[in-house]
Amino acid sequence: MSSSVASLLPVLAAAEGGLNWQGFLFLLFAVLACSLAVAVVVADNVVRMSFYLVLSLGSTAGLFFLAGAEFVGAMQLMIYVGGTLVLLVFGVMLTAQEPFVAIKTPVRDKLLAGLVGGALLAVLLQAAVSGPAWSGSTAEGGNAVASSSGQPSATPLGMALLGVRVDGDVASGEQSPADGQVRSGYLLPFEIVSVHLLVVLVGAAYLARSKRRKSSGGQGGGASTGGMR
Amino acid sequence: MAEYLIQTMGLPGWLTWSLLAVLSAVLILNLMAGGALVFIWAERKVSARIQDRLGPTRTGGRFGWLQSLADGIKLLAKEDLMPERADKMLFRVAPYVSFCASFAAFIGLPFAFDMVALRLNVGVFYVVAVLGLEVFGVILAGYASASKWSLFGAMREAAQVVSYEVPLGMCIVVPVMLAGTMDLVTIAEKQSGWFTNWYLFHDPFTFVVFWVYTTCAVASVNRAPFDLAEAESELVAGFHTEYSGLRWSFFYMAEYSSMFLVSGLAAILFLGGWNGPVPIASLLGLSEGSGESTGAFVRLLGLANFLGKATLGVLFMMWIRWTLPRLRIDQVMTTCLKYCTPIAAVMFAGAMTWLWVFPGGC
Numbered sequence: 001m002s003s004s005v006a007s008l009l010p011v012l013a014a015a016e017g018g019l020n021w022q023g024f025l026f027l028l029f030a031v032l033a034c035s036l037a038v039a040v041v042v043a044d045n046v047v048r049m050s051f052y053l054v055l056s057l058g059s060t061a062g063l064f065f066l067a068g069a070e071f072v073g074a075m076q077l078m079i080y081v082g083g084t085l086v087l088l089v090f091g092v093m094l095t096a097q098e099p100f101v102a103i104k105t106p107v108r109d110k111l112l113a114g115l116v117g118g119a120l121l122a123v124l125l126q127a128a129v130s131g132p133a134w135s136g137s138t139a140e141g142g143n144a145v146a147s148s149s150g151q152p153s154a155t156p157l158g159m160a161l162l163g164v165r166v167d168g169d170v171a172s173g174e175q176s177p178a179d180g181q182v183r184s185g186y187l188l189p190f191e192i193v194s195v196h197l198l199v200v201l202v203g204a205a206y207l208a209r210s211k212r213r214k215s216s217g218g219q220g221g222g223a224s225t226g227g228m229r
Numbered sequence: 230m231a232e233y234l235i236q237t238m239g240l241p242g243w244l245t246w247s248l249l250a251v252l253s254a255v256l257i258l259n260l261m262a263g264g265a266l267v268f269i270w271a272e273r274k275v276s277a278r279i280q281d282r283l284g285p286t287r288t289g290g291r292f293g294w295l296q297s298l299a300d301g302i303k304l305l306a307k308e309d310l311m312p313e314r315a316d317k318m319l320f321r322v323a324p325y326v327s328f329c330a331s332f333a334a335f336i337g338l339p340f341a342f343d344m345v346a347l348r349l350n351v352g353v354f355y356v357v358a359v360l361g362l363e364v365f366g367v368i369l370a371g372y373a374s375a376s377k378w379s380l381f382g383a384m385r386e387a388a389q390v391v392s393y394e395v396p397l398g399m400c401i402v403v404p405v406m407l408a409g410t411m412d413l414v415t416i417a418e419k420q421s422g423w424f425t426n427w428y429l430f431h432d433p434f435t436f437v438v439f440w441v442y443t444t445c446a447v448a449s450v451n452r453a454p455f456d457l458a459e460a461e462s463e464l465v466a467g468f469h470t471e472y473s474g475l476r477w478s479f480f481y482m483a484e485y486s487s488m489f490l491v492s493g494l495a496a497i498l499f500l501g502g503w504n505g506p507v508p509i510a511s512l513l514g515l516s517e518g519s520g521e522s523t524g525a526f527v528r529l530l531g532l533a534n535f536l537g538k539a540t541l542g543v544l545f546m547m548w549i550r551w552t553l554p555r556l557r558i559d560q561v562m563t564t565c566l567k568y569c570t571p572i573a574a575v576m577f578a579g580a581m582t583w584l585w586v587f588p589g590g591c
Contacts, residue, residue: 021246047372051319054365071351078358082394085365089387 025066033059044102050088057081071157160185253346257335261486266297268485272547279551307474312375315471319373324472324479327366331483334359334490339414341503341531352413353405356494357398360449363487364390367451367458367468370480374471382467385558386451386458392562393448396569400442403435403580404428404498417502424506429499432587434579439499441573443545446491448565450484453550457558485543492542493535500538503531 036056043049057080064073105113162185270285273296277284289295311320337355339345349355364386371383407428408416420426429439448455459467469480496502510527556564 045316047316047319047369051322051369054362070349070355074349074351074355074358077362078354081365082358082361085362085368085387086391088365088368089384089391 022066026063029059029062029066032056033063044104046103047088050084054081054084057084161190162187253336257332257346261332261335261482261489264489265482265485266301268488268543269297269300269481270294271544275544275547276551279548301478304474304478309474309476310471312471314375316373316375319369320471321476323366323370323373324476324483325366326369327363327483328479330359330362330366331486331490333362335486337413338490338493339417339497339502340493340535341528342414342418344528344532345414348414349412351411353401353411353416353494353498356413356490357394357401360487360490361390361394363483366480366483370472371458371468374468376471378464378466378470379468382458382460382464382470386468388558389451389455389457389561389565390449392565393445393569396441396565396573397445397449399570399573399577400438400445401494401498403438403577406581407431407435407584413497413502417497417504420501421504422508422511424501426504427499427501432580432583434576434583435499438573438576438580439495441569441576442495442499444564445569445573446495447546447549448561450487450491450546452484452488452546454553454555455561456550456555457561460555462555488543488546489539492546493539495542496535496538503535505530505534 033056036052036059039052040049040056043052057076061073061076061081064070064076270293274284274292285293285296287293288299311317334356336346337349337352337359339348339352345352367386368383371379371381371386374380404416405411408419410416420428424430428435430436451458457467458464459469464470469477472480510530
């Protein structure tokens with residue numbers, strides 16, 4: 001979320017020299033994404049929350065499409081928006097004892113959450129804006145968002161997810177191919193994320209199941225035994 | 230076209246792009262609305278003939294061809310009801326979510342060579358991703374209605390669509406693999422020539438994959454025999470029990486345009502897209518690039534081919550709907566998890582092996 005807040009700044013800087021249509025669409029999607037993200041936090045009904053979350057994530061997908069990153073945008077729609085759908089179904093099944101339960105948060109918790117969230121946002125914002133990529137693109141302004149060199153293709157990304165890097169060195173300088181180190185692609189992070197998701201899934205299934213038979217005991221079983229059964 | 234407008238007419242860039250965007254949106258909206266009108270009439274006639282009835286005969290003179298329009302006017306005039314305990318905001322918004330998801334999916338679907346609102350590098354992926362969002366509107370509708378029938382329908386729909394996305398995705402990967410791209414325009418272009426070039430007839434595995442895709446597509450757009458979400462014998466009307474009038478008709482339009490969409494996707498992925506069974510244009514020595522008027526003629530021919538194939542797909546779905554009885558929910562899940570998914574997986578491996586053994590086709 002904070003990344004889209006941070007990426008507002010260069011466009012705002014470029015807006016002084018006349019707002020072009022990319023800048024306008026960028027602002028539109030960015031404001032939508034941010035305000036709906038706030039709405040997720042403020043809303044007190046789990047289904048409304050997920051509805052706002054879907055819209056917010058959809059706006060973020062719109063930002064990706066605007067930047068010419070079609071693959072990432074479609075991924076965003078498929079995984080995050082589609083994932084929220086499953087989240088919603090689980091959320092309703094697990095939490096709703098009766099229709100339209102309002103989740104009331106005490107003021108003390110709200111203050112605490114606001115403090116932690118604000119501090120995290122401040123740190124991330126500072127880190128994001130002070131990065132070399134951001135300060136470099138400020139000179140280019142909003143045009144840098146839409147202009148892309150050549151026809152982008154999803155093939156290198158797909159190959160990299162399989163563990164083969166066929167593309168050139170994007171962030172040149174940090175690790176060049178000359179030092180003998182083979183760039184291994186994104187197979188390991190990809191697998192780690194997959195296993196992580198599997199654990200979450202098993203945990204959700206365990207939670208949903210243990211509610212029905214409380215008498216069977218086994219409190220220390222945890223997620224793994226839930227999966228074994 | 231954008232370059233033409235900017236350079237010849239001297240229009241500013243933002244105006245040109247807005248004009249083109251509005252033009253595409255209007256065309257797609259009209260296709261969805263007009264298509265729904267035609268298909269609803271066709272559904273009435275097809276179901277009537279299958280059941281040895283006549284169907285609408287009088288509205289608009291012969292064949293009752295104005296029946297859908299009369300239905301539409303009736304729907305406009307209906308009272309807009311909302312349950313008292315409903316979540317008002319979500320109840321109002323749900324039909325639009327379904328409709329917008331269906332609409333957004335059409336953006337990536339090419340109708341003929343160069344006739345696509347937005348040519349995406351990952352067209353297939355985009356269309357499938359957006360099409361999966363349509364169920365969100367259904368779930369919202371079911372939840373927001375504060376009715377048990379609606380909630381049951383929505384939960385069934387969620388379980389069904391989430392499950393059927395797995396074999397559907399596996400089937401779609403096969404043509405993507407054969408073409409080596411996810412760009413829908415390129416996939417259709419690679420099947421040009423005689424109908425033997427279609428991916429349906431590429432090898433035995435793709436032939437089976439096509440039928441698995443058909444099953445999953447029917448299930449994913451929630452049509453009979455997989456219309457558990459609105460099973461009228463058990464759930465009154467499922468997720469749209471509490472809806473009436475125009476809001477209900479948005480769900481209906483979304484359903485019919487999704488049917489058209491999955492049929493169009495099948496046409497592009499397996500049935501050669503806008504390439505006819507017999508390459509008339511190339512036999513006559515014409516192509517999309519040859520001259521302005523002949524190029525336009527070839528494109529129109531392609532459009533007719535594509536629309537014909539997609540319409541046949543929709544009629545096929547109607548035929549299935551009025552022939553087969555509805556499955557039980559456990560049978561729906563069995564069909565998906567025990568039959569479609571393993572078959573799709575085996576056929577996927579088979580098609581891959583075929584590609585490996587006969588790299589240039591056979």
